[in-house]
Amino acid sequence: MNLTNAQLAFVLGRLLMGVNFLMHGLVRLPKLAAFRAGMVKSFADTWLPGPLVGAFATALPVLEFSVGLLLVLGLLTRWALVGGLLILLALVFGTSLQEQWDTLGTQLVHGLFFYLLLLHADQNRLCLDRRAQ
Numbered sequence: 579m580n581l582t583n584a585q586l587a588f589v590l591g592r593l594l595m596g597v598n599f600l601m602h603g604l605v606r607l608p609k610l611a612a613f614r615a616g617m618v619k620s621f622a623d624t625w626l627p628g629p630l631v632g633a634f635a636t637a638l639p640v641l642e643f644s645v646g647l648l649l650v651l652g653l654l655t656r657w658a659l660v661g662g663l664l665i666l667l668a669l670v671f672g673t674s675l676q677e678q679w680d681t682l683g684t685q686l687v688h689g690l691f692f693y694l695l696l697l698h699a700d701q702n703r704l705c706l707d708r709r710a711q
Contacts, residue, residue: 581703588701592649595691599662600646606639613639624675634668641665652705659696663689 581589606613617635618628645665648658666689673682702708 584701585703589704591695596646596649599642603639603643652707655702655707656699662692
């Protein structure tokens, strides 16, 4: 299959962000209790209630893994990109509460990457989405 530069760029970008999110979730899942405890502790000085932080910290690795897997497979790509942006929106909110401005910059770059992928989702190829059409 001959891909245009735009199509190839999209596929590689989709795979890049997919592997990124997949691995973020994958490495956290086996140590979920420690990850959750660390998140709750890191938000202790904010106004967010510990149980809410704990619930989010429990769901986050599963969501990251799921979004990452969908992107790698190219399945439900548009919704996976929207999910990735919503995850990053929540992370930016929490990071801002903690005033971790250096981390915030990295999250914004990830968000911009997801935004650009969503903007150019019509370039999606080499994916399971195309088989459904």
